[in-house]
Amino acid sequence: MxxxxxxxxxxxxxxxxxxxxxxxxxxxxxxxxxxxxxxxxxxxxxxxxxxxxxxxxxxxxxxxxxxxxxxxxxxxxxxxxxxxxxxxxxxxxxxxxxxxxxxxxxxxxxxxxxxxxxxxxxxxxxxxxxxxxxxxxxxxxxxxxxxxxxxxxxxxxxxDATNDTKSEPFIKPCFGSMTSRFPPTDFPLFLPPPPGATPANIVTKRYVFDEPKLATLKNLVAEINPTRVEAVIAFIWKNFIDAVIIRDKNKAKNTLFAAKLVVDIRSRASPPFPKNFFGNACARALAMTMEKETDSRKAKGEYTYHDLAINLRDAIRKIDVDYVKRMEDGHNFLKYLSTSEENDPCFKDGRITLETCGFSSWCRLPLYDVADYGWGKPVWVSPVAIPVKNMIVLLDTKTGNGIEAWVNMLKEDIALIDTNYHLISSLMP
Structure with a gap:
């Protein structure tokens, strides 16, 4: 009740x-x-x-x-x-x-x-x-x-969430300092529409990836030395793709799977953003794959995971100095976005289905260190359930060595993540 x-x-x-x-x-x-x-x-x-x-x-x-x-x-x-x-x-x-x-x-x-x-x-x-x-x-x-x-x-x-926690104490925040560099535009913004009706069977689950689990996932793609965040995203993305394939094999052959990750551009800009900058400073890395690219390696799950991890790493690396420079011209940047693969006409006419997972990482933000309101440090920090299909939020555990993943997904899709999450321990040496 x-x-x-x-x-x-x-x-x-x-x-x-x-x-x-x-x-x-x-x-x-x-x-x-x-x-x-x-x-x-x-x-x-x-x-x-x-x-x-x-x-x-x-x-x-x-x-x-x-x-x-x-x-x-x-x-x-x-x-x-x-x-x-x-x-x-x-x-x-x-x-x-x-x-x-x-x-x-x-x-x-x-x-x-x-x-x-x-x-x-x-x-x-x-x-x-x-x-x-x-x-x-x-x-x-x-x-x-x-x-x-x-x-x-x-x-x-x-x-954005980075501002609210990352600023060092006693440093006065700087507002509006990047407006001249990233001036507003009156161009009709090419932005996705707000989410429509929320499917009734979206569920939210919290998965805690401790140090041993993270080490196991990272070891599967040791040659690229993935970050903790990359390892967890690749795991969730892989299981989501597999769930869609299991649900409808024929449809999956004409499906483009995408993973979007919010990337902080403060340190990727040249010159860098002011240390005390307050505002939004994010771009979205976009990794994509077709089911047919992973099907030949389906028998060995770690290789599929390997492909996705590399795909994700490449997408993040594209958010570089040149990419941020392009964002400074908002009008032309929006035109550039409108020509990206995910906006191809083949999606509009139904020839190809787009299945996207969105990831937002709060990892490495000092949520447990700066949020002292007189009670001492918080004993836990959490997001909330988000009624948006395939939205995933990542944040550090209190120790800083693990990652909590808050996954919002259709019940039938999250079931495979649930199963394989509990099997990670069996892969440990």
Whole structure:
């Protein structure tokens, strides 16, 4: 039975000091324009204060959190503004949305140890209640044990996940610094339409790849020395392709399988982005393969995995200095995208089916190090279930040595991943 949500507070938290008038209008860059019109979600889980002694002063904690948020918004003032179409942010100090919820009958340990991805969305605003033009919505959840979870809902039109965690403390963020280099365009944006109706049988599963599992996967393609992220993506992509083939062998022969990975371009640009840059700085690596290319090696699964890992590595390497330079001319870059293989007319007339897996990696982001709100470091960090077919989010385990993969997929497709995930141990030396 669903647990009722007891929302005790809904209010707007404004910056503790007004934003100067000359900073009022923040022009979006081309990179902000092509960012998806979605909010992304992060939940940080904290144990109770050691000094609480069973007595939890929620009101005192709440006041402290709101004061801290108000002070932070002075520095991160765009998050207290309002998004105006795709061109700019009105930094009008309207405020970030703040919600507070109580779950007196729930223990933090149960949430973490008995994790059900689809049930986590009650701990974070999936969209701001005050409207989708709000860049930041925060929900603070207090549990009966005194533990807490802080759910963040952040507009991708203002920032990507890298900004929110990677900036070093005490370095003032720089807003709008790349607008002249990546100027906005009024060209009709060639962007995929928003997701349509969500299939009812999409499920979300969390897979933890510990060090031994990662070592086994990497060893299958040792000659290219894959990263941890490349190894996990290749594993998931391979199993998805196999699941589609099993489901409909004939259709699979006319299917182009694609893996899209969001790539941070900050270090791939020349000159590089400012260290304190705040905004969107992502490109999408696209790896593709046809079922017929892997069929001849189907008898030896590791070779199929090998092909996909190399394919993925090549796609990531294409996001280089020259690629980023091309992105600086937004108008022509969008024309270039419109001629890519995935937009070939053969997909529109049905001759070839396109099956895509989308991957977003939060690995190497110091989520467990910088997110200290006075409770110490979080004991766990998680995304939420995403009702988008074939969307996968990767993030580090708390130790930093493993990877959690949150896979959103059709029930019949995720079943093969489930089976082979548990078989990885049998491949270990």
């Amino acid at each position: 669903a647990t009722p949500i007891d929302i005790v507070t809904i209010e707007m938290i404004k910056p503790s000091y007004p934003t100067p008038l000359h900073l009022r209008n923040l022009c979006s860059s081309f990179l902000d324009q092509i960012a998806p019109s979605i909010h992304f979600h992060i939940i940080l889980y904290y144990e109770a204060y050691p000094s609480d002694n069973g007595s939890h002063n929620y009101e005192k904690t709440s006041l402290k959190l709101k004061r801290s948020l108000s002070e932070a918004l002075v520095t991160y003032y765009p998050l207290a503004g309002r998004i105006r179409d795709t061109c700019w942010v009105d930094c009008n100090d309207a405020g970030a949305e703040y919600l507070e919820a109580r779950f007196a009958d729930i223990q933090l340990s149960d949430v973490i140890e008995k994790c059900v991805p689809e049930r986590l969305e009650k701990y974070v605003p999936m969209v701001p209640r005050g409207g989708e033009d709000i860049p930041l919505s925060v929900q603070v959840n207090f549990f009966g044990c005194g533990g807490a979870a802080v759910g963040l809902c952040i507009s991708h039109k203002v920032t």
